[in-house]
Amino acid sequence: EFGAVGDGKTLNTLAFQNAVFYLKSFGDKGGAQLYVPPGRWLTGSFNLTSHLTLFLEKDAVILASQDPTHWEVVDPLPSYGRGIDLPGKRYMSLINGYKLYDVVVTGDNGTIDGQGLLWWDRFNSHSLKYSRPHLVEFVSSKNVIVSNLTFLNAPAYTIHSVYCSHVYIHKVTANTSPESPYTIGIVPDSSDNVCIQDSSINMGYDAISLKSGWDEYGISYSRPTANVQIRNVDLRGASGSSISFGSEMSGGISDVEVRDARIHNSFSGIAFRTTKGRGGYMKEIDVSNIHMVNVGTAFLANGSFGTHPDSGFDPNAYPLVSHIKLHDIVGENISVAGDFFGTKESPFTSVLLSNISLSMNNNDSDDSWRCSYVDGSSESVVPEPCPELKISFESFYGRAEAL
Template sequence: MELAILMLTVGSAVVEIKCGSIYRLEEAYTIFLNGEERGTTQKVVTSLFNLSPDRDYLLQLAGEDGSIRGEISFHTKTETAVLNVRDFGASGEGEQDDTVFIQAAIMACPPEGRVVIPPGKYRVTSLFLKSNSNLELEEGAVLIYDGRPGRLPILPGLLSGKEENSFALGSWEGESADMYAALFTGCGAENVNLYGKGEILGGASMEDWWSEENRQSSPHRPRMLFLTHCKHIRVQGLHFSMCPSWCIHPCFCSDLGIYDVEIINPEDSPNTDGINPESCEDVEIAGCHFSLGDDCIAIKSGKGRRAQENPVPGSHIQIRQCFMENGHGGVTIGSEISSGVHHVTVRDCCFRNTDRGLRIKTRRGRGKSCVVDAILFENIYMEQVDTPFVLNCFYFCEPDGRSDYVQTKEALPADERTPNMGELVFRHIYCTDCHIAAAFFYGLPEKKIKSVFMEDVRIRYAKDARPGLPAMMCGVEKMCRKGLFFRNVERLCLKGIDIRGQESEAIDAADVDVIIREVQE
């Protein structure tokens, strides 16, 4: 067993237990810190709280037989001051608006200090993060988002100034747009740790934020955590629920870590994505649990004027040891990816009861900077996933999404509006109880998918498999127990593919230039 420290603050740490398990350990381990027992864990990515600042620790994990299986030493960070929000006037009784009192503590916090929100219920609107600070929600602390229109600040989509120096603040689905401020908002913040065992309740319902009239209204719906142009941000341990829209939305950020976070929303809640890094680089998401109404993780890079004038791709994103369930997609790239996405690795994850597992969606019009390349998915288990693999270059989003230009399957001239799908690798992926299709890849005829490499992939179908559409595009018919479906690919390599129970041939490939296949049926 190997242990690795993923995150350290003044009072917490995140440890990854590397023993071959995915998300959950096969047995419970007892935690010892400096010889003192600190409970048990059965999670591969485990949080440690209630640590002292500026102190050496020896972490040891003991198995059920009492033997020490692994250990690692670490030193917590120093702190300059501790500010309790109760001392600033916050009541924690859930009745008064505690926003200004908590914000006062945040603004008064000296560099490397810590703001503590102790147990209690705190009704708040929007809080703004400050650089070089720690914000801890202790166990039993509950932030209740009082997000009624008229009470929330508005983040303008575009601030005034010279056009070449214009600064987009608010955002909605990849474009600059007015939006309500999130419960936590960071604008240009650096070196911030937001952590703890506390809860964040978004308070959304079908009567307010999720109603038909509010889904596309302007200003647009708020997030729970919105970060723009931030650096060196860490989020740990928090529980989010009932989010008005996307839960965690970092935009134009770098060096971002999100660990051991849980995001829970109803299955029918609209646009309640879990974590959506947009035009971000150096992102690590590990040990998180999602159960919600849309994509669990959606990697994006903008669209429209903002992406054309300032294309910033999403890059160097690592996702591992996560559990995704009850969403539209486990991990999605798109569809707002006009600036491109590259060097993404998703490994050691479990997907359960999602519509799609690994999903890439784009369309004509995203532009020549929309290059998706160097994508790796490996060591993933899926259960009750309708279609495990989807790449759709005809995604019918936006008002013109069903137009002939977007949806025609005839080759059009490749120009500055044409997206480009590069090299994609899928290996060591095991899927049970699939329903619609094992895989559905549909590239553009004028700009084919460059390379799809699949190795050691096992597919089994549900006995009561239900038919459905494998992708959101025009002209595709419902499928059930379909095999591997490929259209418009330059190079397709299939090695060690084990597919059983399909209703037709294992591979349905057309307009594929080169096929290398090793398939068991």
């Protein structure tokens, strides 16, 4: 209807843009649907509009152009101050929503393919002109649904929701090559009331990563990620983590529940990353009913992880990591049970471990847990955690009440 050709070769950016512009007029009439039929629809970046459903039929594939000139260049996000890869601007994501309300990206298991190999090669060869684009990004939007789709080969992040409220992501499959550099699946970033469920995510770096801004920019923007539920997911973070918090967490991350997750073939299972200069906090996080297989480090908490956007960060902005509950977790073929490395200036506190059974792939139980500048309690944990985490629940809670 808008002149698009689904041959995988014809560029359809203008057709998508014209279709969205036309459908925008139906926003005050109950909204509209942009229907993508079977075919291979090559396009550069384009924007969605409010009160719109983008629907991909079965065997419909939206293909991202591999020509960087087909991707608009935009300013960095204010809570980051620069792109994720380079100082300065960034390439616009393939499918974008900016200050939208009531928008749905769904289908009958259609596919959105970022064809990321070009971007991965340029990242590895240090030949990027601007920071890589994401596959789908919503900025300052509310009431967003992404469902029933397959996402392939994202240049960087697959689904990025930043400064958003009420985001529901379910029944999605997201895959990139295990060798793809720093590709991340779903990234709730300075967003609240987010639910991710019934999905399979296999990434080169992190499968799901919660963030909230970078150093002084994130502290200044001061928009936390909060009230996040992650459940019934199958995850692989090949060189990173299946579920990570940070390291860009300067706006704060809190009130997160993760349950019923299958984690496999990942460098680490659950990771908490931060460093001096971040400020912010990670607290009130509950992780339970997890099954891990073939994982390097089951639990990683590192207070000296990551870089800074520039020299303007405050070295005395120490992050707070506290009230982390990890329980009802089983692991097979695990190399390291846990690394918990806080900092002298800001130790990790109130880390609670219970009902955890990890089958290690080595016999050196003395090296299963490594800890410094952390305190917490444990109950029914195998192998036995380090002394800093072995305070009994009764003693720990008694001490907390006394304090």
